[in-house]
Amino acid sequence: MVRVSPSLYKPRTAKRIKDAFARKGIYRVGTIQGYADAILKEKGVEVVDPMTYLYPPAPEWVPPEDIPDNWLAKRPAVEDVREKKKVWHVHRLSAFTEGMQQACLLTKSQLFTGLPPAINDLVGKYRVSDQDDEAKRQILASQVWDNTREKLPKRFDLENLDWVFRREYGIPENKSSLILLNGFLQMAQAMNEEFPELYTERLLVYEPQFSTFYKYKEDNIHMACKFKAGVMGSRPLTPLGDSALVEASKEHTPFDMYPISPLVDLQEQEVLSTKETHGFLRPNSSVRCCYPQLTLNVFPGKLLHMDKTAQPFSFLNTFAVAVEEARRRFGPSAGVLKEPVTILNINCSPLTFNFLVVQLNTLDFTSDNGIKNFVWSDSANHLIRKTLCKPWLHSKRKYGPPKLWDYNPQVFEKFLAMYLYNFASAKPS
Amino acid sequence: MAALSRVRHMKSKYCIFQAIFTSSKWRCQFATEAARKIDLPSDLKDDAQEGLPDDKPEKGYPAVKPWMPPGSWGEMTRQQAWFWHRGEINHMGRITHVKEKIKFLTDKQMVAWKFPPINIQPNVLKYQLEVTNTILASKDDKYLKPEIYQSVDIKTDYEELKKLCIEAIEIEHALHRDKLKYLAAAKDGRAKSWHALLRGRLLTQTILNAIMSGASRNHEHLQSCSVDKEVTVAACFQRNGVKRPWVPVSRRSPDLSKELYLQNNAMFQGKHVVDFQVRTSLPLPQFISPDHEMCMQADKCVPQYNPKVLGQFRELTQLEITSGFNLGSPNEFTHTSVVCEQLGRLRLVSGEEHWEQSHAGYGLVTSFLSCVAQAHVQGFNMFQDLVYPFTAQTIHTDGRTFRFSMFQLNSLKLWKDPKASPASNVAWISPADNLYEGLTDDRVIGFNDEVFQRLCQCLLLKPSSRDGIKLNPNVKYKAGTPKILKSVKKVEIEEEVVYDR
Numbered sequence: 001m002v003r004v005s006p007s008l009y010k011p012r013t014a015k016r017i018k019d020a021f022a023r024k025g026i027y028r029v030g031t032i033q034g035y036a037d038a039i040l041k042e043k044g045v046e047v048v049d050p051m052t053y054l055y056p057p058a059p060e061w062v063p064p065e066d067i068p069d070n071w072l073a074k075r076p077a078v079e080d081v082r083e084k085k086k087v088w089h090v091h092r093l094s095a096f097t098e099g100m101q102q103a104c105l106l107t108k109s110q111l112f113t114g115l116p117p118a119i120n121d122l123v124g125k126y127r128v129s130d131q132d133d134e135a136k137r138q139i140l141a142s143q144v145w146d147n148t149r150e151k152l153p154k155r156f157d158l159e160n161l162d163w164v165f166r167r168e169y170g171i172p173e174n175k176s177s178l179i180l181l182n183g184f185l186q187m188a189q190a191m192n193e194e195f196p197e198l199y200t201e202r203l204l205v206y207e208p209q210f211s212t213f214y215k216y217k218e219d220n221i222h223m224a225c226k227f228k229a230g231v232m233g234s235r236p237l238t239p240l241g242d243s244a245l246v247e248a249s250k251e252h253t254p255f256d257m258y259p260i261s262p263l264v265d266l267q268e269q270e271v272l273s274t275k276e277t278h279g280f281l282r283p284n285s286s287v288r289c290c291y292p293q294l295t296l297n298v299f300p301g302k303l304l305h306m307d308k309t310a311q312p313f314s315f316l317n318t319f320a321v322a323v324e325e326a327r328r329r330f331g332p333s334a335g336v337l338k339e340p341v342t343i344l345n346i347n348c349s350p351l352t353f354n355f356l357v358v359q360l361n362t363l364d365f366t367s368d369n370g371i372k373n374f375v376w377s378d379s380a381n382h383l384i385r386k387t388l389c390k391p392w393l394h395s396k397r398k399y400g401p402p403k404l405w406d407y408n409p410q411v412f413e414k415f416l417a418m419y420l421y422n423f424a425s426a427k428p429s
Numbered sequence: 430m431a432a433l434s435r436v437r438h439m440k441s442k443y444c445i446f447q448a449i450f451t452s453s454k455w456r457c458q459f460a461t462e463a464a465r466k467i468d469l470p471s472d473l474k475d476d477a478q479e480g481l482p483d484d485k486p487e488k489g490y491p492a493v494k495p496w497m498p499p500g501s502w503g504e505m506t507r508q509q510a511w512f513w514h515r516g517e518i519n520h521m522g523r524i525t526h527v528k529e530k531i532k533f534l535t536d537k538q539m540v541a542w543k544f545p546p547i548n549i550q551p552n553v554l555k556y557q558l559e560v561t562n563t564i565l566a567s568k569d570d571k572y573l574k575p576e577i578y579q580s581v582d583i584k585t586d587y588e589e590l591k592k593l594c595i596e597a598i599e600i601e602h603a604l605h606r607d608k609l610k611y612l613a614a615a616k617d618g619r620a621k622s623w624h625a626l627l628r629g630r631l632l633t634q635t636i637l638n639a640i641m642s643g644a645s646r647n648h649e650h651l652q653s654c655s656v657d658k659e660v661t662v663a664a665c666f667q668r669n670g671v672k673r674p675w676v677p678v679s680r681r682s683p684d685l686s687k688e689l690y691l692q693n694n695a696m697f698q699g700k701h702v703v704d705f706q707v708r709t710s711l712p713l714p715q716f717i718s719p720d721h722e723m724c725m726q727a728d729k730c731v732p733q734y735n736p737k738v739l740g741q742f743r744e745l746t747q748l749e750i751t752s753g754f755n756l757g758s759p760n761e762f763t764h765t766s767v768v769c770e771q772l773g774r775l776r777l778v779s780g781e782e783h784w785e786q787s788h789a790g791y792g793l794v795t796s797f798l799s800c801v802a803q804a805h806v807q808g809f810n811m812f813q814d815l816v817y818p819f820t821a822q823t824i825h826t827d828g829r830t831f832r833f834s835m836f837q838l839n840s841l842k843l844w845k846d847p848k849a850s851p852a853s854n855v856a857w858i859s860p861a862d863n864l865y866e867g868l869t870d871d872r873v874i875g876f877n878d879e880v881f882q883r884l885c886q887c888l889l890l891k892p893s894s895r896d897g898i899k900l901n902p903n904v905k906y907k908a909g910t911p912k913i914l915k916s917v918k919k920v921e922i923e924e925e926v927v928y929d930r
Contacts, residue, residue: 134653136913137759144911145758147661147751182656189642190652199593199643203600206634209607232600278605285603286871288596384913404913 083273087213087222088266096265096312100377101255103312105262106216107319108365109358109373110252115414116240116357116376122417123410126424128190135412138183139384142176142350143404150175155388163392166399176350177298178228180383184412185229185296188419195423201234203289205280212277212320216365219263222271223320230280231294232287236325237422239340241359241374246340249361249372279324292321294344294418301349306379310347311354315375318345322360335364336371344418351386353411354379355418383411503849509692513812513844521812525905528756531805534665535748540675541665543742544699546768546794547787549775550740554786554793559732560668560697561797562843563836563854564723572859574883575716575835583885590643590885595865595873597639598828601632602868625827629769630704632828634658637705637767640888650892655708655760660753662766663700664801667811667844670732671695674743694844698746699798705767706753708760711892712803712900713820716837716855723855724839728847752802756908761806763799765887766823768792771830788825789858792834796821796856800838808904814842816902817895822887825861831880833859833887859883 040047096102104111114120128134149169157163171179185204192199211224280292295318299310322341330337337360345356359374384407389400496507498514505513524530544560558565566573583590606628637656645651673695717723736743753763768791776784799821809815818839825832840852864884866875901907 129652139913140911141655141657141758145754146657147753147755148659149661179657182658186656190645192642193646196646199639200589203593203597204635204638204642205600205604206631208604210605280605281600281603282605287600287603289600290603385916401911404911405916407913 084270085220085273087220087269087271088263089222089224089269090313090316091267092225092313094265094267094313095309097260097308098255098257099308100312100315100375102257102262102265103315104375105255105257105368106221107316107373107375108216108254108362108368109319109375110249112374112376113378114376115355115378115417118240119357119414119417119421122420122424124413124417126191126194126416126420127413128187128416131187131412132407132409134187135184135409136407138180138187139404139407141183142179143171143386143402146171146175146179148172148175157388157390159390160392165391168399173301173350174298177301177348180350181228181296181298181346181348184415185419187412188416191416191420191424195420197423198420201289201423202293203232205230205232208280208292208295210279210317210321210324211275212279212324213271214320214323214363214365217367221263221266222269223317225317225320227295227297227317229296230292231296231419232280232289233291233293233422234289236291236339237293237342237344239342239359240357240376241340241361245374246361246371249374250370252372254368254372277324277327279321279328283328292325292343293422294346295321297345297347299347299349301351306352306354307377310349311356311377311379314345314347314354315356315358315377318343318356318358319360319373319375322358323363326360326363333363336362344421346415346418351382351384353381353383353415355381355414378414381408381411381414382406383408501845501849503846505692505846505849517812521810525903526908527806527808527901527904527906528908530808530810530903531750534805534810535750538745538747539696540673540743540745541696541698541748542671542674542736543744543746544697544794546699546701546791546798547770547772548741548790548794549772549779549787551779551783552786553739554790556732556734556736556739556741557790557794558856559730560671560736561794561854561856562668562727562730562840563793563797563856564726564729566723566855566857572857574833574857574859577714577716578883578886578890581886581889581891583882583889586644586647587882587885590640591876591878591881593639593643594636594881595876597635598632598865598873599868599871601635601828603871606631625773626770629771629827633767633769633826634705636828637888640885641707644885644889648889648891650709650711650764651888653710653760654764655706655754655758657706657708657753658704660703660706661700661751662703662706662753662795662798662802663698663749663751664798664805665696665698665748665750666801666841667694667696668732669694669844669846671697672735674737692844693846696748698748699794700749701795701798703753703766703795703799704769705765707764707766707888708754708758709762709764709892710760711894712762713764713822713890714893714895715818716820716835716857719818719839719852721855724837724853725851727851727853730853731847750802750805752799752806756806757910759910761803762892763803763821764890764892766795766799766821768795768823768825769827771825771827785861788832788861789834792823792825792832792858793836793856795823795825796834796836797838797854799823800836800854801841804838804841807901809841811841811844813903814840817898817900822890824884824887826864829865830861830863831884832861833857833883 098105100111103109115123148171150172152168152170152172154167155165157165189198189204206229207226208230209224209226211222213220213222215221281287281290297314297317299306299313322343325343326334326337326341329341341360343358343360345358347354347356355376355378357374357376361373362371364370385405386402387405388402389398391397391399394400497510500514502510520533521530524533548557557563641651641656670693672693752761754760770791772784772787772791775787800819803821804810804815804819815838818837820835820837823834823836825834835857837855839854840850842850842852862877862880863875864877864880865873868874
């Protein structure tokens with residue numbers, strides 16, 4: 001047996017010793033050939049392998065006697081007998097073939113372009129102090145002043161595909177959109193001084209989530225999403241389409257995308273039939289501000305066709321929130337609603353804002369006839385224009401900061417109008 | 430032949446002389462003797478220092494510069510003192526741009542002691558107080574907050590804000606959140622720390638928004654402040670009395686660089702992510718006068734042990750100083766920092782006493798790094814000391830448990846020993862207390878008014894212009910603000926028609 005002293009226990013020396021043991025063979029008891037083995041046996045000296053002192057072998061395992069003979073038999077597979085149903089899931093990355101028209105088909109809705117007149121009249125009527133300067137400061141905070149340094153996706157320029165851009169670090173688009181959204185909300189909340197009800201009758205919540213499905217003809221459409229922020233109020237929003245408009249919607253003919261099915265861009269999934277649907281709040285919760293009024297979301301800035309990607313997705317999710325709200329107030333099997341449910345939506349990228357108003361008039365989706373739901377869509381409101389550097393045009397191939405152009409003040413005016421709806425009148429006193 | 434042999438002899442002597450002359454030892458000696466004869470530039474000369482008792486002119490050589498530079502240097506040697514003085518006058522004094530100042534300090538990679546706010550080693554609070562040169566203001570273990578908070582007016586809006594806060598807590602608990610059911614990972618250990626952190630952040634954000642939006646009508650600083658989420662705050666500083674973690678081999682010889690090798694101070698680098706940061710264009714008021722006796726106790730804050738002994742780490746790192754934003758933003762001063770990590774797993778594993786030290790130290794170091802970073806943004810640094818004290822407040826919460834930390838930074842010259850710089854910093858750390866006990870039937874029970882008052886006082890503390898003094902006296906040029914440009918449409922003339930008359 002060899003005991004290595006501490007002075008020899010340095011990594012390099014120990015490694016050499018171990019290498020030597022490995023190369024020159026492991027000492028095994030009884031393998032010595034020659035005189036030593038016999039002599040040691042005569043003298044009664046017990047020879048022990050030193051490695052067994054350090055790493056003693058495990059005792060031999062003897063199986064117990066009371067194990068049944070069929071202990072190796074496989075357990076019968078338990079079949080999942082729970083009821084499942086097929087649903088069509090609205091995925092975040094789905095691009096709708098026919099855009100908003102397809103989403104209107106799925107929701108039995110009538111599409112109106114632009115904001116409704118009641119909100120349009122509020123645009124530009126009220127202003128925050130130093131509105132334009134503050135809005136520009138929020139834009140710069142989201143683009144320049146935030147000190148996040150994350151790896152940005154490598155970019156390419158269509159004007160010069162041969163140019164290989166170096167790795168860039170900065171603010172990712174998702175965070176930039178969030179900073180801008182929070183900044184605009186903070187600016188809008190400055191109107192609390194003029195309209196005190198804005199902070200007594202409303203609460204801003206972050207990342208509210210919902211999960212619901214409803215029956216569209218014979219298919220179940222499933223939506224589950226998490227908004228970035230939501231405004232909950234103590235009373236529901238006043239409907240924007242009056243009863244005459246609701247009655248006139250019976251005459252509206254829905255968009256026909258035959259032979260393509262409206263479910264073409266949705267994902268087929270299986271969910272448990274007992275899966276619970278829920279809105280923002282847990283069932284039987286008794287908070288005062290329990291009516292969702294405004295939902296806010298962000299989408300990537302690189303989406304080119306907002307009417308086919310961001311807007312339909314936001315519309316369907318806001319519609320789902322309205323469906324859950326209607327079920328909570330009027331019951332799950334209500335057809336035409338006594339009082340329409342209205343929810344507003346603002347979704348944005350770092351440079352563009354889209355506005356939506358959803359009015360749910362009926363929960364009857366069995367056929368395309370009858371009263372329709374309403375949706376007002378105002379998309380592609382460009383807040384600013386951003387140009388990135390083109391190093392190949394510079395004599396020293398220099399990378400410069402991006403430039404921001406053409407601030408559009410009307411975008412924040414629309415944002416403020418959406419925020420103030422139901423709390424401010426179109427005619428200032 | 431004789432002449433040639435004489436030349437050869439001279440040449441060999443010259444070679445020997447050259448070999449001796451070019452050796453480092455003789456070179457240094459020759460250089461120092463030659464330097465004494467050179468007339469130094471006027472900015473290093475100090476005529477007022479001639480004739481002082483410290484002046485020791487060499488026999489036969491006139492005194493070119495005084496023995497020690499102006500100011501107090503304690504136990505520093507002459508070379509070390511002149512090294513720092515040269516840094517202040519020749520290098521930092523000539524840089525007038527904030528960005529260049531910060532670049533001068535951080536444009537290097539070096540081995541520094543890591544100084545993170547979240548430090549899970551045992552008995553860490555004493556070490557953090559010593560390194561930050563801080564006196565903890567407490568009397569018989571009773572929490573004392575700065576007197577300035579008594580002047581914050583919260584009575585006018587108190588009932589409304591309380592109602593909003595309670596509603597915010599109730600609605601946050603009423604929201605459907607799939608995985609984020611539990612608020613804290615303590616005691617039962619069922620919840621995952623990461624989920625508890627996310628839940629705490631959401632609840633904190635809802636409460637802060639409710640209070641700030643409700644109070645912004647009567648408090649101007651809440652209307653124009655910037656509220657940023659998940660920002661990086663980093664700062665580096667040199668501290669006296671701590672052994673350097675590692676000196677490059679090329680600089681270990683005393684002959685080559687005495688200034689660097691023999692100094693008894695080491696670089697620390699602290700960096701972390703603050704969950705919410707409220708920034709304003711003016712600084713917070715000072716909590717205590719810099720002449721107070723608590724601000725002059727640097728001799729009680731001498732580091733006792735090598736950080737290695739206390740389980741601290743060192744790393745080769747790029748030095749960094751950032752105050753939570755890129756230069757150019759008008760809101761440069763941090764009003765409040767909010768951090769949400771409660772170290773629940775540490776509490777579960779290591780016990781209350783260990784957790785209390787690390788939890789209190791988290792708020793302390795967050796405030797300290799915030800103050801140091803703010804000071805650098807205003808042009809102050811280890812060469813150019815503060816003209817007014819910087820203050821910071823940190824709220825350490827997960828929405829239910831609150832701890833308040835206040836800090837006042839009086840001096841950045843932490844590299845000087847206590848004899849040379851007796852100024853110390855002061856901190857106030859409150860015990861951790863619950864804002865509410867729980868919820869029953871969607872209603873808050875056990876609402877703690879004292880904690881809510883402290884929270885309101887923190888958020889509604891008004892920034893001050895510090896009696897009109899110049900907030901950045903060492904800075905001439907600040908970072909420019911990029912503008913949003915207006916594009917001009919070019920009118921292209923396709924064809925010009927000239928008519929004959």
